[in-house]
Amino acid sequence: MPAKILVADDDAMLQRLISNTLKLEQHEVIVATNGPQALEMARTENPDLVILDVMMPGLNGFDVCEALRKDPATTTLPVIMLSGLGQVQEKIMGLKAGADEYLTKPIDPRELLTRVEMLLVRHKILRQSAAVKAGRVYSVIGAKGGVGATTLAVNLTAHMATMGKDVILLEFRPDYGTVAVQLNLRPELSLATLRELEPVAITEQVVTRLFQPTSFKARVLCGPQKAAEFGPFTAGHAGALLARLTALADFVIVDLPPAADVATEAILKSSDQIIVVLEPEISCVAAAAQRTAQIMSYSNTLETHLVCVNRQGAMMLSVREIESRLGRVLTSVIPPATDVMGVAVQYGAPIVILQPTHVFAEHIQELTGLMQRTKAPVA
Numbered sequence: 001m002p003a004k005i006l007v008a009d010d011d012a013m014l015q016r017l018i019s020n021t022l023k024l025e026q027h028e029v030i031v032a033t034n035g036p037q038a039l040e041m042a043r044t045e046n047p048d049l050v051i052l053d054v055m056m057p058g059l060n061g062f063d064v065c066e067a068l069r070k071d072p073a074t075t076t077l078p079v080i081m082l083s084g085l086g087q088v089q090e091k092i093m094g095l096k097a098g099a100d101e102y103l104t105k106p107i108d109p110r111e112l113l114t115r116v117e118m119l120l121v122r123h124k125i126l127r128q129s130a131a132v133k134a135g136r137v138y139s140v141i142g143a144k145g146g147v148g149a150t151t152l153a154v155n156l157t158a159h160m161a162t163m164g165k166d167v168i169l170l171e172f173r174p175d176y177g178t179v180a181v182q183l184n185l186r187p188e189l190s191l192a193t194l195r196e197l198e199p200v201a202i203t204e205q206v207v208t209r210l211f212q213p214t215s216f217k218a219r220v221l222c223g224p225q226k227a228a229e230f231g232p233f234t235a236g237h238a239g240a241l242l243a244r245l246t247a248l249a250d251f252v253i254v255d256l257p258p259a260a261d262v263a264t265e266a267i268l269k270s271s272d273q274i275i276v277v278l279e280p281e282i283s284c285v286a287a288a289a290q291r292t293a294q295i296m297s298y299s300n301t302l303e304t305h306l307v308c309v310n311r312q313g314a315m316m317l318s319v320r321e322i323e324s325r326l327g328r329v330l331t332s333v334i335p336p337a338t339d340v341m342g343v344a345v346q347y348g349a350p351i352v353i354l355q356p357t358h359v360f361a362e363h364i365q366e367l368t369g370l371m372q373r374t375k376a377p378v379a
């Protein structure tokens, strides 16, 4: 499978060896001799694969790889990292930075070619299946922790599923996921399993094994359940997982943690719509304003909804005060559901299913309709 391959290495001899090896297999080779140039060429030359040396002037290979993973345009670009050190620690750093493969010097040309071919094939399969279905991604993120983001994501998913939509709920967080408790699920495998894999190994089969079925016909992928499973994901993992899920469903609802890690950012950048959840309280409103500004900095066409969840009943700030602090209109103000929340968790059923005529459920139904019909209101 001839491809365009970017080779980034400041060692002229090694660069020649790699280039000649690749050209033997009819690959087109473009060359960068330092980190910044590699990054620039990866973005402008549209290569199919990048081979990055760890030690390079300017930016090292880890930095280049991390920057590629953060950019939605290159987040799933296959990367092979080269290092002369051969240390386990180096390899782990490379994989954490989002590299798909890691080769230690001296480079064996046959091994290099095999890895390149394997990666190109896997990437092609990934892209093809993503083209089969292009599910829309709705992300839900709390301005702060504990504001009701997961409850909202679960109910949104359940309502869409009952409306006949093909929907997957992805609880994408590095630490304890609460979706399993809310839905009374006992996942044997959680998202944490994916951390053990390189992003290209996150295949449709792997992802499918993590699905938990629900009574309302949505498929659910639960976050980590045990302390031993906690830990960060790379942007490469996030990109690969989302590519798989959007190929498997028309809608992917992502429950995100209120964090600023690279994986969360990668999901936000790949979203079609984002709900920022806040409480009617000064510090939370301030946090929501900052989160919204951050999202807008990715792209000002990203549809962002601000949804206030009023868990307490009495609002510490009025809707007008909140909107004036945000400089934005709230898409929805979700009312308290304290009376049914306990029962819902006890039955493992979202409120929209358990009590579809509850005022909370009505607001979720309205919000779901709005998200599928209109653009987010801007003040």
Ligand SMILES: Nc1ncnc2c1ncn2[C@@H]1O[C@H](COP(=O)(O)OP(=O)(O)OP(=O)(O)O)[C@@H](O)[C@H]1O
Binding pocket: 142, 144, 145, 146, 147, 148, 149, 150, 151, 152, 178, 257, 258, 309, 310, 311, 312, 334, 335, 336, 337, 338, 341, 360
């Ligand atoms: N509308 C509501 N009325 C009353 N209680 C609510 C409402 N929405 C959520 N809650 C309760 O608030 C608590 C936090 O909710 P939830 O877990 O959904 O928040 P979160 O933002 O996802 O939190 P975390 O940051 O821990 O992930 C839960 O006990 C939930 O039952």
Ligand SMILES: [Mg+2]
Binding pocket: 149, 150, 151, 178, 255
């Ligand atoms: Mg949550």
